[in-house]
Amino acid sequence: METTRREILKGAGLLLILGARANPGGAPQTAAAAGSYDPHQHLWAMTIDIDKCIGCGHCVRACAQENDVPEEYFRTWIERYEIDGSNLEHPTVTSPxxxxxxxxxxxxxxxxxxxVPKLCNHCxxxxxxxxxxxxxxxxxxxxVVLVDESYCLGCRYCVQACPYGCRYIHPEKLTVDKCTFCYHRITKGLTTACCEACPTQARVLADLKNPADPVHAFLRENKVQVLKPHMATRSKVFYRALDGAVR
Amino acid sequence: MKGRWQNSIHLIRPAAVFLAGLVLFLVVRVFVVPPTFGQFGHYRGAVLDEIRALPVKYAGQQACAACHEEETHLKSKGKHASVACETCHGPAAQHAEDPGSVRPGKPEETALCAGCHEMDAAKPKWFPQVNTKEHMAGMRCLECHPAHDPAP
Amino acid sequence: MGPVPGVEGFMYPNEVELQWSLLIVLYPYITGLVAGAFILASLERVFRVKAVKPTYRLALLTALAFLLVAPLPLQLHLGHPERSFAMFLTPHRSSAMAMFGFVYLWYLLVVLLAEIWLDYRADIVRMATVETGWRRWLYRVLTLGSMNVSEQARAVDERVGYWITIIGIPSAFLLHGYVGFIFGSVKANAWWSTPLMPIVFLFSAMVSGIAAVMLLYMAAMRLQGRKLDMLCLDTIARYLFYVFLIDFSLEMLDLVHRIYEADESFRSLDFMVHSRLWTSQVVVQILLGTCVPLLLLASVLLFRFSETARKHIYVVAGILTLVGIFAMRWNVVIGGQLFSKSYLGYTSYKLDFATREGLLPAIVLMLLPFAILWVLVKLLPPWKPEEEGRDGVCAVAS
Structure with a gap:
């Protein structure tokens, strides 16, 4: 925990020197070429800026295409919240x-x-x-929280245990399926399909172990929140401008 | 004492059956557990490479930019600078690999533009949005707003 | 929003489908019967409640019959049953479920089979000599090659059996308390997540197991044309009442606690109990399945009834109890999946008939233990054939 914090601070300092980036698709610059990827050098996370999300659905479609997500199941999805004044307890939520x-x-x-875009929080x-x-x-x-589909029994205990509803049973494979942070992409220097397709950079993949990653500035300069913090899962998907009514 | 031993010796038999079962299990276990299990943690280590080997469908902005310089340059100056090519043109990894094999289609413009820019109270205020029915007045989007550099 | 059939309000999109079906309702129900039956058996053995002696062996065989079936609904429900052996190969130490296989095997092999073998050894050896044909061979295998049933050897069996029962009681507690923990430890699910869950499961297990053995004893005596031992029956019914009272108090404590604390989940769960779970929870589980049998059992303690009236009361109370405990398992397992973890909506459970997790396999799985029990009773008769009732059993044991 202590080292992580120090790394984040160090990274932030470096970032000031390097200056911020404006990188279409939000591709992280540092993930090594496919052959030489060392998983111990990275710690993947994501930032989501509610004030940038326009609910266009590009991320959901891109995810489905990239990962062959079966119809009616979702590795990522978007919810629309509607809150009437102070009535935080009874928001109207839809996600057609x-x-x-x-x-x-x-x-x-x-x-x-x-x-509110949602996906696995990779807690x-x-x-x-x-x-x-x-x-x-x-x-x-x-x-990254991953599934070994050749080893999964399909007992569904993990589906019950996830507080965020991010897991489902693949209707053909009969094993559990979920967001992989596009592990096959991020380990080759690409960003996730959802971040690639997001037209407003509302969602940006982040490498917490990379001192040059803009995530450190993002976390420092914004008030951020994770979903259901009382669940104490140490979620790594950080939301900016998240309303208290969101659950 | 000897009598007691003789009258207890039958208990060794079920114990031996249990023990034999246990030993059999332990032997089987050595052969059946996947070899890379436990390499990084309590899972099959080889699965990391298996997942990494999955095919990529979205080539990524850099792959597009490598060939399509003109469009990339045009786009980089305009309002759509932050929009990746494949957001509108769809996944193009196959095209990037072998450009002749597949060509990404031209998206259906009205639906695509409206998908982002249709007026919606739930969208952030800063985001350019119009009521397409009123705004377009029978025209097509691209007549006024070239997709790669749509300003104004 | 395109309305999804059966869904009311908002569910996270992956939540619409229920994950744990009727088969997972059977699993705690069946293991509960096992644990309860065993604890009833141990009453006689460890706590020297001599009155329940006539049901001792029947209770053991009942426990075995149901225990053999217990893993089947789990297997049937798995996406990949062929991989379930991985639970033994690479059990994940932090997973409550991973320990199931080990707890199960411990209980089956070290407790139940060992205790039954020790208790029946004299009978097995005798039948290995008097029976003919394949039965003779079967019993010879079951002797494990030892024909020593001398008085001293039987005394050793008795002592070892006693200690196995003593180990068996915490094991039975473990077996079923642990099933409760599988649910009670899911912090994401407000309906399940309570430290009371294991202990509620445990007491409801005892209730269902005692009720089941009571009914089975009455049925077996009737089928064999023997006389019911009313002292035994009255004692069992009394224990059923006491344990049921504790179980009911615990469940009410949980309910009162939830209502009084009224945390973020309360409004949603309260609505669920008043709508989708009203029949199964309030009507079937609490009123018909708990209050009525409790009142019936209490009335026997308070008033004098004839033997026939008591028998009828026990039958009705026993059946209602079993239905009530089944409803309790249903309400825990299915109820825990009907509401959204966003507390903004509800889904519904559609029970199929002839599918892998449908009603038909569930019915078969519920009948299977009775078939196994029938075979077990044939092979290992709980009562001596030539003598009547409890005198006979006492003669065997002494």
Missing amino acids: DGGKHGFPPSSETRTKQFF LESPCVQVCPVGATFHSPDG
Whole structure:
């Protein structure tokens, strides 16, 4: 914990010298070429800026295409929140087909409305990994929660244990399936499909172990929050401008 | 004392059966557990490379820019600078690998533009959005707003 | 929003589908019967409650019959049953579920089979000499090659059996308390996540196991045309009442605690209990399955009834108890998946009939233990054939 914090601070300092980047698609510059990737040199995370999300659904579609996500299941999805004044307890939430094809436009201006993209939080203290009876789901050395589909029993305990609803049983493979942070991409120097397709950079992949990653400035300069912090899962998907009504 | 031993010796038999089962299990276990299990943690280490080997569908901005210099340059100055090529043109890894094999299609413009820019109270205020029905007045988007550099 | 059938309000999109079906309802139900039956058996053995002696062996065989079936609903429900052996090969130490295989095997081999073998050894040896044909061979195998049933040897068996029962009681507690922990430790699920879950499971297990053995004893005596031992039956019913009272108190404590604390999940769960779970939870589990049998059992303690009336009361109370405990398992397992973890919506459970996790396999799995028990009773008769009732059993044991 202490080293992580120090690394983040060190990274932030470096960043001031290097200056910020404007990188289309949000591709991280540092992931090594495919052959020489060392998982111990990275710690993957994501930042999501609610004020930048337009609910277009590009991320959901890109994810589905990149990862062959079956119809009606979602590795990432978008929710639209509508909150009436102080009534934080009773938001109206919709997510038609996971927001895959966007949302029907709303002209209601008396309520507060915004979009919340969701995906696996790749928690450091993942309840899903904790409960897997056989070691079919695990934390990779670079901080990604992955599934070994050739080892998964399909017992579904992890689906029950995830507080965020990020897991599902693949209808054909009958094993659990979930967001991999596009592990096959990020380990080759590409960004995730959802971040690649996001037109506003509302979601940006981050490498917490890379001192030059803009994530350090993002975390320092913004008020950030994770989903359901009371679950104490040490989520690594950091939201900027997340409303208290979001659950 | 001897009598007691003789009258207890039958208990060794079920114990031996259990023990034999246990030994059999331990032997089988040595052969059946995947060889890379435990390499990095409580999982099959080889799975990391298996997942990494999955095919990439979205080539990434850099792959597009490597060939399509003109469009990249045009786009980089305009309002769509932060939009990756494949956001609108779709996944193009196969095209990047062998440009002749597949050509990414031209997206259906009205639906694509409206997908982001249709007026919606839930969208952030800073984001350019219009009521397409009123705004377009029978025209096509691209007549006024070239996709790669759509300003104004 | 395109309305999803069966969904009300907002569910996270992957939540619409229920993960744990009727088969997972059977799993705690069946293991509960095992644990309960065994604890009833141990009453006689360890706590010297002599009155329940006639049911001792029946309770053991009942426990075995149900224990043999217990893993089947789990296997049937797995996406890849062929891989389930991995639970033994690479058990994940932090997983509550990973220990199931080990707890199960410990209980099956070290406790139940060992205790039954020790108790039946004299009978097995005798039958290995008097029986003919394949039965003779079967019993000879079951002797494990030792024909020594001298008085001293039986005394050793008795002592070892006693200690195995003593180990067996915490093991039975472990077996079922642990099943409760599988649910109670899921912090993501407000309906399940409570430290009371293992202990509620345990007491409801005892309740269902005692009720089942009571009914089985009555049925077996009737089928064999023997006379019921009313002292035995009254004693079992009394224990059923006491344990049921504790179980009910614990469940009410959980309920009162939830209502009084009224945390973020309360509004959602409260609505669920008042809508989708109303019949199965309030009507079947609490009123019909708990209050009515408790009142019936209490009335026997308070008033004088004839033997026939008591028998009828026990039958009704026993059946209602078993239905009530089944409803309790249903409400835990299915109820825990009907509400969204966002607390903003509800889904519904559609029970199929002839599918892998449907009603038909569930019915078969519920009948299977009775078939196994029938075979076990044939092979290892709990009562001596030539003598009547409990005198006979006492004669065997002494």
